[in-house]
Amino acid sequence: MVNLIVCGICGKMGRRIATLVLQSGKFKLVGATEGLPDCIGKDVGVVLGGAPINIKVSEKLSDCINEGDCVIDFTNCKSTLENVRCACENKKSIVVGTTGCDNDFVEQIKKLSVMCPIVMTPNMSLGVNILFEIVKETARYLGSDFDVEIIEMHHRAKKDAPSGTALKLGQKAAEGLGINFEQNAKFSRFGEALRAKNEIGIMALRGGDVVGEHTVIFAGDAERIEITHKASSRDVFAKGALKAALWVVDKLPGFYDMNDVLGIKSK
């Protein structure tokens, strides 16, 4: 049984993770945190729409960290960094799903991972993690005669763009092509925009309640490959996060991703 703390319990992902945890025989929910003032101090069971379970929503991870073995964090960059620091200083493991953070954030998380095991990935679904590898391999086979374009669509409440997943898909395509992603990424187009060789285009659409959709297009002369992943429920991410928590809880300090959790060997 893994004693789990969920950060961002009143958010879209936090709610689904905590609900699945309460239905699972492998986890015990021992703590939760939230930034929303209306949610802090409430009973977690009530927050999730059920009966009280005698666990209160804390304002800070340091208020409940002693109870847990592992933390799952889907919040925002500032809060995630504080939570990773707190987990590592207390020798706990942590799974991070937060996206939209800059390179400096990633470097700081990597530095902290010398103290505790951290799984961090922009997408915890099995399908997308397979897609990452398919995209890398497809780019490698097709080479630079095929133009790579990435389109993502998410719900109207998503705060960051493009999605962390779209960025990682771009990185995977760049790896397959043997080029630098940052130097070749082209975010949206407007006005004069003749396509450069090796450009990797990334477009973000927002609207409605779309859970998460990503399409990678390889456009050649007279033929085109389009590979799409559509998530129709946040449970695919929540189940991936729980799989990561079960995996990471007894690991040595280090920085891990879903390939480690799922046993995917990137070629």
Ligand SMILES: NC(=O)C1=CN([C@@H]2O[C@H](COP(=O)(O)OP(=O)(O)OC[C@H]3O[C@@H](n4cnc5c(N)ncnc54)[C@H](OP(=O)(O)O)[C@@H]3O)[C@@H](O)[C@H]2O)C=CC1
């Ligand atoms: N890796 C993956 O598989 C996935 C990643 N994500 C990413 O996860 C993140 C969260 O997504 P989602 O759940 O949809 O977003 P939400 O905005 O619905 O939830 C985030 C929650 O975290 C809360 N929060 C803010 N500050 C703190 C704090 N200091 N302590 C605790 N909680 C805090 C927010 O409160 P407030 O509203 O007050 O800020 C909010 O309730 C995003 O970056 C998203 O892109 C999402 C789905 C899958």
Ligand SMILES: O=C(O)C1=N[C@H](C(=O)O)C[C@H](O)C1
């Ligand atoms: O904010 C979301 O909802 C999602 N965010 C992740 C991302 O930015 O890649 C993953 C998923 O597509 C849902």
